[in-house]
Amino acid sequence: MTTTTAEATIADARERIDALDDRIIGLIQERMAVSTVVQETRIASGGRRVNLSREMEILGRYRDALGKPGTGLAMTLLELCRGRI
Numbered sequence: 001m002t003t004t005t006a007e008a009t010i011a012d013a014r015e016r017i018d019a020l021d022d023r024i025i026g027l028i029q030e031r032m033a034v035s036t037v038v039q040e041t042r043i044a045s046g047g048r049r050v051n052l053s054r055e056m057e058i059l060g061r062y063r064d065a066l067g068k069p070g071t072g073l074a075m076t077l078l079e080l081c082r083g084r085i
C-alpha cells in the first residue's frame with residue numbers, strides 16, 4: 001500500500017469513526033433523557049432515584065456483550081444517567 005493510499009484509507013475510516021461517535025453521543029443523550037423519565041416517575045410515586053438490581057442487570061448485559069471493559073462502560077453510562085434530577 002502506498003503512503004497516499006494509506007493516508008486516504010485512514011482519513012476515510014476516521015470520517016466513519018467521527019460519524020459513529022456522533023451517533024453514539026446522540027444515543028447516550030437519548031438514553032439520559034429516557035432514564036430521567038424513569039427516575040422522575042419512580043420518585044413521584046414514592047420510590048428512590050436509584051434501582052440497584054436494575055443497574056446490576058445493565059452491568060451484566062454490557063459485560064456479556066463486551067467483556068470486562070463493558071462493565072466500565074456501563075458504569076460510566078449509569079453515572080451519566082443518574083443524579084440529574
Ligand SMILES: O=C(O)C(=O)C[C@]1(C(=O)O)C=C[C@@H](O)C=C1
Nearest residue numbers: 035038039050051052054055081
Ligand atoms: O431502569 C431504571 O429503573 C432507571 O431508573 C434507569 C437507570 C438507567 O439509567 O439505566 C437509572 C438509574 C437506576 O439506578 C437504574 C437504571
